[in-house]
Amino acid sequence: xxxxxxxxxxxxxxxxxxxxxxxxxxxxxxxxxxxxxxxxxxxxxxxxxxxxxxxxxxxxxxxxxxxxxxxxxxxxxxxxxxxxxxxxxxxxxxxxxxxxxxxxxxxxxxxxxxxxxxxxxxxx
Numbered sequence: 170x171x172x173x174x175x176x177x178x179x180x181x182x183x184x185x186x187x188x189x190x191x192x193x194x195x196x197x198x199x200x201x202x203x204x205x206x207x208x209x210x211x212x213x214x215x216x217x218x219x220x221x222x223x224x225x226x227x228x229x230x231x232x233x234x235x236x237x238x239x240x241x242x243x244x245x246x247x248x249x250x251x252x253x254x255x256x257x258x259x260x261x262x263x264x265x266x267x268x269x270x271x272x273x274x275x276x277x278x279x280x281x282x283x284x285x286x287x288x289x290x291x292x293x
Contacts, residue, residue, distance in 0.1 A: 171229055172200045173237045176210060184208045184224075193219075195244035197237045199229055210241050217251035219290075227261075238271070239293065246290040253290060256283040 176196035182188065184198065184205040196210025207225035214220045221242075225234070242253065257268050272292035278285035 171206060173197050173234065174200065176208065180205050180208070193245075193248050195241045195248060197241050199225055199234075209238065211245040211250065211253065213245075213248075213250070214254075217249060219245050219250040219253050221253055221255035223255075230261075230263075242271070242290075242293045246293050250290045253288045255286050255288075256280055257286055258283060 174197065176198040178189065180198040181190060181196070185208070190212055193213040194210060196208060196212075198205050199207030199209075207229050209221075209223040209225055211219040211221045223238075242250075245253070253273070255268070255273060257264050257273075259265055268286050271288060273286035273288040276285050276287050
């Protein structure tokens with residue numbers, strides 16, 4: 170059974186290796202016991218622009234995770250986010266539908282051969 174909670178600096182380092190977010194961020198950690206099994210959140214990449222990321226194994230991508238996604242977006246907005254950007258791996262089932270449901274739209278921008286999507290923070 171997995172539990173989702175607000176992430177800590179220690180959770181970031183445990184999941185991604187010895188890295189530290191140096192700008193503002195809002196994230197959630199998916200825990201299975203002492204293991205950080207997944208991670209998702211947003212990181213400010215420039216003033217008012219935050220980039221969303223979602224690294225959650227397929228077996229944990231369930232509808233119940235949606236409220237945690239919304240919570241992280243609202244936290245980022247409260248910390249000054251004005252625009253959200255994200256990549257969408259379109260081979261993941263329902264990924265595009267989630268992006269559209271959240272209010273994201275495709276752009277012409279590409280990162281690592283994936284389309285960048287954008288959404289104003291006012292949608293949250």
